[in-house]
Amino acid sequence: MEVHETIASIRQSLLEQHQAGRSVGFVPTMGYLHDGHLSLMARSRAECDVTVVSIFVNPLQFAPNEDLSTYPRDLDRDLASCRTIGVDAVFAPDVNEMYPEQMLTSVSVAELGSTMEGAARPAHFTGVATVVTKLFNIVGPCRAYFGEKDYQQLAIVRKMARDLDQPVTVVGCPIVREPDGLAMSSRNVYLDEDERAAAPVLHRALQAGAATILAGERSAPAVRHLMAGIVEAEPLAQLDYAEVVDAATLRPVDPLAGPVRLLVAARFGRTRLLDNLGVEVPARG
Incomplete structure (x- = not known):
């Protein structure tokens, strides 16, 4: 080499x-x-x-x-x-x-x-x-x-x-994840034991957002509120943002349609982590 x-x-x-x-x-x-x-x-x-x-x-x-x-x-x-x-x-x-x-x-x-x-x-x-x-x-x-x-x-x-x-x-x-869902990142090394245990909440929030879309939710604010609430319920997480946007343009989309991307960012102590998940919004009917 x-x-x-x-x-x-x-x-x-x-x-x-x-x-x-x-x-x-x-x-x-x-x-x-x-x-x-x-x-x-x-x-x-x-x-x-x-x-x-x-x-x-x-x-x-x-x-x-x-x-x-x-x-x-x-x-x-x-x-x-x-x-x-x-x-x-x-x-x-x-x-x-x-x-x-x-x-x-x-x-x-x-x-x-x-x-x-x-x-x-x-x-x-x-x-x-x-x-x-x-x-x-x-x-x-x-x-x-x-x-x-x-x-x-x-x-x-x-x-x-x-x-x-x-x-x-x-x-x-595609994102490569740890067994508990945490997205791999060079900054994960900064997390202490408790923060590391808390960090997969980002992936859980994204999964919940995706599940509610696939179940029929088309309101972007409702999906953002759901994801934000899950992250904010984790005491060691300080939410920065929870968003759902058009997958290609990153522009807000409401009602939800086509390929969208769910994105979250939060701090765990001094470490700021990102995660995201793609969803193809099913056509109604």
């Missing part, structure tokens, strides 16, 4: 792969890899000739009061995981390699990035869109694999790639 620390090096390596006619699969990550990340790599391995993984904790997507300095990192462990899956190349730059001078350019996806996570973390999605654009420019034509756990991020990256004619096919992959 090749490990590259410079843009020039990974570009040259992938240029040779493109020139040889090999398809490239790309999995962008911030490291501290878990089974969710590994499932993206395995999907890429199954569908592409070459799989490249980036490991980079992007400072642009962290606000000053967020966990940039304490975000979990373990490059040796991550590289071992990549080797286990059979990844062909890892791009692991430092901050100075990605941002050698002050960034005066940014990328934003206006409407999709202003609600939910965008409202809670105003600069977050501009930081995400900017670094993903840089990574797409570095990697070149590829299939890029993103987990559905960060569903709003996935929608933003898809729209960005279409709007900017980036030579990238964005592939969304």
